[in-house]
Amino acid sequence: MSEAREYKYIGQRTVRPDGFDKVTGRAAFGADLSLPGMIWGKILRSPYAHASIKSIDTSKAEAHPDVMAVVTYQDYPAVSSGGFEPGDGPTDLRDLARNVLADDKALYHGHAILAIAARTEAAAEKALSLVDIDYEVLKPVMDVADAMQPDSAVLHADLFTKGLAEQPENPSNIATRMELKKGDIEAGFAAAEVVVERDFYTPTVHQGYIEPHATTVRYDDDGQSMVWCSTQGHFDVRASTAKLLSMDLGKLKVIASEIGGGFGGKTTVYLEPVALMLSKKSGRPVKMTMTRDEVFRASGPGSATRSTVKIGAKKDGTITAMQAKLCYEAGAFKGSPMGPGCMTVFTPYDVENIYIEGYDVVVNKPKVAAYRAPGAPQAEFAAEMVINELADELNIDPIELRLQNAAKEGTQTVYGPKLKAVGLVECLEAAKNSPHYKQALPKNQGRGLAAGFWFNIGGQSSVVINMNPDGTGTIVEGNPDIGGSRASMQLMAAEELGIDVSKLNPIVADTEHVPYSATTGGSRTTFATGMAVIEAARDVVQQMKERAASVWNVTTEQVDWADGVAINMTSDDRLTAAEICRGAERTGGQISGRGNINARGAGPSFAVHLCDVEVDKETGKVDVVRYTAIQDAGKAIHPSYVEGQYQGGAAQGIGWALNEEYIYNEDGVMENAGFLDYRIPLASDLPMIDTIIVEVPNAFHPFGVRGVGETGIVPPLAAVATAISDSIGVRMTHLPCSPPRVLKAIQDAS
Amino acid sequence: MTKTHVTTTINGEVIEFLCEPSDTLLAVLRNELQLTGTKEGCGSGDCGSCSVTIDGRLVCSCLVLGVEAEGVEIGTVEGVADKDKLHVIQEKFLEHAALQCGICTPGLIVSAKALLDENPEPTEEEARYYLAGNLCRCTGYDKIIRAVMDSAEVMRGDAQS
Ligand code: FES
Ligand code: FES
Numbered sequence: 039m040s041e042a043r044e045y046k047y048i049g050q051r052t053v054r055p056d057g058f059d060k061v062t063g064r065a066a067f068g069a070d071l072s073l074p075g076m077i078w079g080k081i082l083r084s085p086y087a088h089a090s091i092k093s094i095d096t097s098k099a100e101a102h103p104d105v106m107a108v109v110t111y112q113d114y115p116a117v118s119s120g121g122f123e124p125g126d127g128p129t130d131l132r133d134l135a136r137n138v139l140a141d142d143k144a145l146y147h148g149h150a151i152l153a154i155a156a157r158t159e160a161a162a163e164k165a166l167s168l169v170d171i172d173y174e175v176l177k178p179v180m181d182v183a184d185a186m187q188p189d190s191a192v193l194h195a196d197l198f199t200k201g202l203a204e205q206p207e208n209p210s211n212i213a214t215r216m217e218l219k220k221g222d223i224e225a226g227f228a229a230a231e232v233v234v235e236r237d238f239y240t241p242t243v244h245q246g247y248i249e250p251h252a253t254t255v256r257y258d259d260d261g262q263s264m265v266w267c268s269t270q271g272h273f274d275v276r277a278s279t280a281k282l283l284s285m286d287l288g289k290l291k292v293i294a295s296e297i298g299g300g301f302g303g304k305t306t307v308y309l310e311p312v313a314l315m316l317s318k319k320s321g322r323p324v325k326m327t328m329t330r331d332e333v334f335r336a337s338g339p340g341s342a343t344r345s346t347v348k349i350g351a352k353k354d355g356t357i358t359a360m361q362a363k364l365c366y367e368a369g370a371f372k373g374s375p376m377g378p379g380c381m382t383v384f385t386p387y388d389v390e391n392i393y394i395e396g397y398d399v400v401v402n403k404p405k406v407a408a409y410r411a412p413g414a415p416q417a418e419f420a421a422e423m424v425i426n427e428l429a430d431e432l433n434i435d436p437i438e439l440r441l442q443n444a445a446k447e448g449t450q451t452v453y454g455p456k457l458k459a460v461g462l463v464e465c466l467e468a469a470k471n472s473p474h475y476k477q478a479l480p481k482n483q484g485r486g487l488a489a490g491f492w493f494n495i496g497g498q499s500s501v502v503i504n505m506n507p508d509g510t511g512t513i514v515e516g517n518p519d520i521g522g523s524r525a526s527m528q529l530m531a532a533e534e535l536g537i538d539v540s541k542l543n544p545i546v547a548d549t550e551h552v553p554y555s556a557t558t559g560g561s562r563t564t565f566a567t568g569m570a571v572i573e574a575a576r577d578v579v580q581q582m583k584e585r586a587a588s589v590w591n592v593t594t595e596q597v598d599w600a601d602g603v604a605i606n607m608t609s610d611d612r613l614t615a616a617e618i619c620r621g622a623e624r625t626g627g628q629i630s631g632r633g634n635i636n637a638r639g640a641g642p643s644f645a646v647h648l649c650d651v652e653v654d655k656e657t658g659k660v661d662v663v664r665y666t667a668i669q670d671a672g673k674a675i676h677p678s679y680v681e682g683q684y685q686g687g688a689a690q691g692i693g694w695a696l697n698e699e700y701i702y703n704e705d706g707v708m709e710n711a712g713f714l715d716y717r718i719p720l721a722s723d724l725p726m727i728d729t730i731i732v733e734v735p736n737a738f739h740p741f742g743v744r745g746v747g748e749t750g751i752v753p754p755l756a757a758v759a760t761a762i763s764d765s766i767g768v769r770m771t772h773l774p775c776s777p778p779r780v781l782k783a784i785q786d787a788s
Numbered sequence: 789m790t791k792t793h794v795t796t797t798i799n800g801e802v803i804e805f806l807c808e809p810s811d812t813l814l815a816v817l818r819n820e821l822q823l824t825g826t827k828e829g830c831g832s833g834d835c836g837s838c839s840v841t842i843d844g845r846l847v848c849s850c851l852v853l854g855v856e857a858e859g860v861e862i863g864t865v866e867g868v869a870d871k872d873k874l875h876v877i878q879e880k881f882l883e884h885a886a887l888q889c890g891i892c893t894p895g896l897i898v899s900a901k902a903l904l905d906e907n908p909e910p911t912e913e914e915a916r917y918y919l920a921g922n923l924c925r926c927t928g929y930d931k932i933i934r935a936v937m938d939s940a941e942v943m944r945g946d947a948q949s
Contacts, residue, residue, distance in 0.1 A: 053882045060890035061878040063825015063865035067891060070824040160808075246925050248829040248837055249891040298827070298891025299925050330830040521888035521926060678885035682927055686888060689928030713834035713923060721929040722913075722920040 046601075047532040048741055051678045052539055054525040056296075065296045068252030068268025073323040076254065077106055079155040079309075079316045080162035080326070082169055083336065084144030087178035087402040087706025088193070091142050091151065091171060098168040099154055104161035107320035109312060110152040111139040115284040122281065129306070133371040135282055137405050138311050144173065145193055145370035146404050147707045148335025150308075155316040155324050178402040178706030182344050182367045185211040185401045193370065193400045213372030214398040218380050220452045226359025226391025230350025234427045238420040239772040240755070241699035242342040242367065244334055245409050246690070246718045249298020251337055252327040253309045257317035265310050266293045270300040270518055271557025275310055276549050282311040283318070293548040294518040301690070302408030303338045305557050334711035339700065340409035341366045341374045343416040347383075347424045355434045357443045359391040360384045364417050366398055369405035374398045375413025378493070381453040382752075383417035385491045386440070386462055386644065387425075388449040402706050408559060411492040411748035415691065415755050419773070422488040422756030427769060436487050437470050437646075445491075445644075461670030461734035462489065462644035468730050469646045474666040483650050483663060484765025490645045490752025494745035495560035496637030500553035501570035503531065503578050505629040509616025511537060511578070513544040516555030517567045521686075521747070522679035526564045527571050529675050530741065534575035536602035537615055553634050561745025564675055565736075566637035572740050573633030585625040586613045639738025643746055645669035647688060647753035651761040658781030660696055660762055666728040667753075672736040672744030680746050685727040687750020693719045694751075695758035699774050796857035798823070799867025807854035814838045816854035817864065825865040825894045829923065836922030839895035839902075840864050846902040848921075865894035868901060876946070877901055877939045886935040888926035896922045900936045908944055912937060 059065040096108045119132040135141075140149050151171065156162035179185045179193065192209050199206050201215040227233060253267035263285070269275045272294035280290045297304060309326045317324040328337065343366050350359040362383050366374035380396040429436040444466060449457045469475055469487065479485050502514040513531050517523060524544040532539045555567065583597040586604035590597070590611060598605040602615045613621075622628050650664040667684040674680040697717045701710045710716045735742025759770040768783040791806040798821070807816050814831075817823040817840070829835035831850045838849040841863035842856075868875045877900050880886070887893045896919065903910060903918045910918065915936050916929070924932060 051885070054885070056890075057882040057887075058874070060887055060893055061874065061881050061897060062869050063823075063894045065890060066824065067827065069818075069828065072819070072822070160810075247889070247891075248835060248923055248925050249827070249889070250829070296891075297889060298829075299889045301925070327828075330832065330834075522885065676885075678931070679888070682885055682888055682931060685928035685930045686926045690925070712832055713830050714832070718923060718925060719928075720920040720923065721916040721933065724916075724929055726933070727928050727930045 045533060047529045047539060048673065048675055049677060050529060051676065052525055052529065054522050055528055055544055056519065056524050067249055067298050068295045069327045071254045071266045071295065072325065073254060073256060076323040076325050077155050077157055077320060078159040078162050079153050079313050079324045080159065080166055081150045081153045081312065082166045084140065084147060084149040084151055086144055086173055086175050087147040088176040089144045089173040090176065091140060091144060092174055093172045094152065095170040096152065099165040102161065102165045102168060104157040105154055105165045106157065106322060107155040107316045108152060109315045109319060111141045113315055114282055117282070129373065131281060134278060137371055138282065138308065146402050148332065148404065149370065150336060153312045153316055155320050179211060180401055180403070180702055180706050182342060182365045182399045182401060185399045186365065186397065193402065197372065197400065211400045212397055213368060213400060214376070216377060216380055216396040218394040218452045219392060220450065221391035223359055223361055223391050223393035227350045229352070229358040231353045232428065232431050233348065233350040234424050234431060235346065235348035236424055236769065236771055238345045238347065238423065240343045240416045240419060241773060242339050242403060243694050243698045244339045244716065245301040245303035247299025247301060247303055250328040250330060250333045251308055253313050254323065254325040255310065255313040255317050256323040257314055262291055263289060263314065264291050264293065265314060266295055267310055268295050268297045268304060270297065270304045270520060270559050272518065273516065273549055273554050274305065274557050275307055278307045279311045279314055283314060291548055291550050294546060297518045297520050300520055301410045302412055302559060305408050305559050308337055330713065331711045334716060335708055336404050338407045338409065339404060341368065341406045341416065343367070345417065345420045347420040349424045349428055351428055351432060353432065355432055355439050355442045357387060357389045360387065360389050362394045362417070362420065364394065364396045366396070366413065367401045367403060367406065368398050369403045370400060371405045372398055372400055374406055375408065377413065379413030379417035382414040382491050383421050385451055386445050386489045387443045388445045389443060392452045394452065410687065410690065410751040414492055414752050415694065418490055418752050419755035422753070423759060423771065426756065426760045437466050440489055441466050458641065459734055459737060460642055460644055461732050464732045464734055465644050465646040465668045465670055468668045468732055469648060472648065472666055472668065472730060474648045474664060474728065479650060483652050484761040484763070486649045486757040486760030486764060488647055488753040488756035488760065490749050491642060492561065492749040492752060493642050494565065494640040495562045496566045496640040497556040497562055498636045499555045499567040499570040501567065501574045501633045502552060503574040503631040505578060505619050507619055507622065509614065509619045510541040511535065513542055513571060514547045514552050515544060515567055516547060516552040517558045517563045518546055520558055521683065522676065523563045525679060526568060526675040530568050530571045531575045534572050535578060535615070536600060561643070561747040562640065565640055565739060565743050565745045568675070568743055569637045569739060570633035570635050573635055574631040577631030577633065578629060581629045581631065582615060582618050585618050585622065588625050589613065589621070639736070641672050641736030641738065641744040643670050643744045643749040645749045645753050647757040649754070649757040649761045651758065651765055653762060653765045653780060655784055658777035658784065660775060660780060662692055662758065663725055665725055666730065667750055668730040668732060669746060669749055670732045670734050670744060671746050672739065673733055673742035674731050675741065675743060677731060680731055681729040683746045684729045684750045688727050688754050689719050689724060691751045691754025692724065692758055695755045695773055695775055697774050697776055792855050794855055794858045796859065797861045799864060809855055811854040812850050813852040813854050813857055814849040817849060823864055823866055827891055827894055829891070836899060837892055837895040839898040839922065841898065841902055846899055863898065865898050868897055875901065876942050880935040880939040884931045884935040884938065886927065886931040892922060892924040896924065896932060900939065904940050904943055908940060910940060
């Protein structure tokens with residue numbers, strides 16, 4: 039259905055509609071709103087990674103003349119444990135509450151204990167130092183392997199492992215065990231002629247958005263309370279905050295500010311329920327912002343993992359069996375992305391016999407949040423490293439080995455559905471034919487290649503297109519624009535309406551002005567919200583035709599619509615959109631189209647990345663000298679922003695592979711909680727990142743769109759680590775491949 | 789009570805303000821003067837979101853005190869465009885899609901302008917090292933560097949004509 043259509047707007051590299059504001063400093067982000075009478079909130083955080091809170095004395099702080107409110111866990115209505123789905127997946131409400139402010143236990147260094155609002159930021163900070171807390175310090179559990187030991191200290195006395203054959207008697211740090219299988223794994227390995235098995239480690243990493251969490255709120259007893267914040271999903275902020283304060287959804291308006299990066303990290307609440315309670319108690323608007331130190335210690339991060347992957351193949355390259363054990367750190371509360379890790383780990387391969395077990399394990403680190411393709415980079419890193427080693431063992435080109443076993447239309451996934459048309463083979467072919475792969479590798483360099491898979495999601499999106507009396511339109515949507523999505527919405531609406539992009543203005547509305555829209559995440563926005571835009575635009579077109587029909591006194595079926603003009607098929611008379619809108623007063627009032635949908639049929643996106651590195655054998659420092667990201671977009675609505683997603687995902691993955699990690703001391707205190715020591719890639723660290731957009735249309739989207747935001751972070755970990763292995767002749771199985779680790783690998787080998 | 793009176797010039801306009809001796813220039817710009825185009829990403833000189841110029845020199849405003857603004861000329865992102873006429877660098881950032889979320893953009897535009905004022909013909913490597921103090925987590929820098937190199941070319945052409 040998506041082939042052969044000639045597009046007028048789709049595929050154009052237009053200037054984004056919010057561009058002017060973003061390059062001039064006018065765009066208002068999370069920390070940019072101040073209100074009259076506003077005071078400042080600050081959070082007191084646990085100095086211990088694991089401790090019981092024996093008593094809290096806030097009397098001295100409350101006596102401070104500038105202090106206007108103090109809030110602890112006890113100020114909130116009691117909540118019980120249980121499922122609740124505000125955002126990116128089920129959250130346990132009690133866990134959420136206890137992460138926002140600790141109950142009787144501090145579970146990580148930096149865990150929020152209480153909050154104080156004062157007339158100035160400095161006074162609030164001063165008042166925090168006046169609080170007395172009596173802690174009983176406990177032994178921190180800092181690694182997933184330790185946490186899984188039967189004799190480990192436990193974080194939660196009421197956490198019992200789910201997914202075991204028998205109901206366990208003792209509490210454990212293992213929240214869930216999960217198993218996925220297909221075929222007969224033992225027969226699969228018995229049929230194999232070559233088997234490779236390795237252990238892998240990936241560290242705790244942070245999403246690293248440049249804008250810290252920030253919010254400004256105003257509680258109003260009788261009417262409408264307001265939360266302004268930087269979030270990927272303001273409807274979910276509303277759901278969580280209202281739940282924690284026991285308010286009706288209709289009494290809370292959440293306004294999404296412009297958002298300075300999220301990558302999954304801004305899909306939950308940290309400050310908002312605290313600020314609103316401070317505002318309620320003080321009667322004043324309250325502003326809260328996190329410092330960078332707080333962002334590292336108490337938001338995000340992405341799970342550290344330990345895993346084992348074993349793959350067997352015949353000499354001709356046919357893979358016969360794939361097995362994985364994947365252990366994910368959830369941080370202080372259950373809910374790591376272990377599930378998606380298990381579901382993605384082997385999905386690029388069409389293999390008969392698969393066995394996967396996954397563990398979701400709590401440790402004394404901040405509760406993890408989604409991070410771009412949550413769970414997949416860690417799992418697929420391990421799988422792709424083993425595939426590359428297998429290719430070496432078999433003496434088969436890594437692209438050929440993948441082509442021989444690639445997942446394609448009809449492949450039975452291990453988690454349920456059969457794949458529809460997907461673009462992995464096309465990405466592999468594009469890699470094979472790329473100038474990068476064809477170029478011989480200089481002697482002192484190493485090359486690595488890896489594939490990646492992410493599902494992508496659909497879900498609920500709402501869009502209203504309000505036509506104005508001059509024929510211009512306002513596209514009202516409910517998804518914060520994190521990477522140029524307003525431009526995509528504008529292009530899709532223009533294509534459907536036949537009205538020029540310059541006459542269509544997309545806006546991101548607050549929770550009062552557009553119906554519920556799920557979070558900007560899961561690579562869903564251009565796909566799902568795009569579908570809502572198309573539906574709203576078609577609704578507008580239908581109404582335009584009806585109005586024209588009434589003017590011409592013909593039936594609607596006798597009216598055609600092309601390029602923004604209604605055509606009377608009986609007379610060839612024409613009415614432009616602007617003429618119809620101008621005359622709407624006489625034909626039944628103004629025109630407004632609606633698209634409130636629950637989008638199904640999100641198309642998975644596969645990618646293949648190529649990486650060349652140069653390793654300094656004296657220092658272990660790795661330079662990425664050439665990089666190519668190839669990925670299936672289904673249909674690229676705005677190619678520049680699609681390329682941008684590929685490049686940004688690659689850069690984050692390169693950082694993950696080379697440098698990024700939380701470094702903890704033995705007390706469980708992070709020692710590198712700043713951008714100087716938690717080193718994300720700089721402009722001087724990277725080469726240009728070449729991109730190839732592959733387009734295998736998604737049959738479930740009118741234009742063929744697949745989400746593109748997440749897959750790009752999956753392949754780089756293995757592509758970079760393989761390139762290093764290729765260069766130094768040692769398999770790199772532990773991330774990051776930082777200079778000391780690479781140097782040690784070189785030295786150990788010689 | 790102990791606030792200090794400061795007279796300074798911001799984007800060509802003479803401005804007076806009161807601040808605590810410990811307030812950073814960034815805090816003054818954002819909270820006192822409502823010039824919120826300058827962003828805070830770290831508060832410790834590591835991210836460049838707070839980039840401004842003082843007498844033409846590029847600095848992190850989170851590492852400068854408000855009182856140090858006395859008698860100097862400050863340039864912020866709000867002063868880069870000429871009213872509604874964007875600067876070449878701003879236009880090129882938009883043309884090349886050199887921003888995704890846009891939080892790093894004000895700092896990068898101020899820094900890129902400082903670079904091109906200092907060195908109208910930078911190599912790609914010089915541009916990358918000059919801008920290494922400005923973190924961007926979204927783009928991988930590819931399109932940013934292209935926008936800056938393209939701006940340099942256009943600005944050189946403009947200077948010759
Ligand atoms: S806020 Fe000044 S360098 Fe980051
Ligand atoms: S565009 Fe988001 S940090 Fe640069």
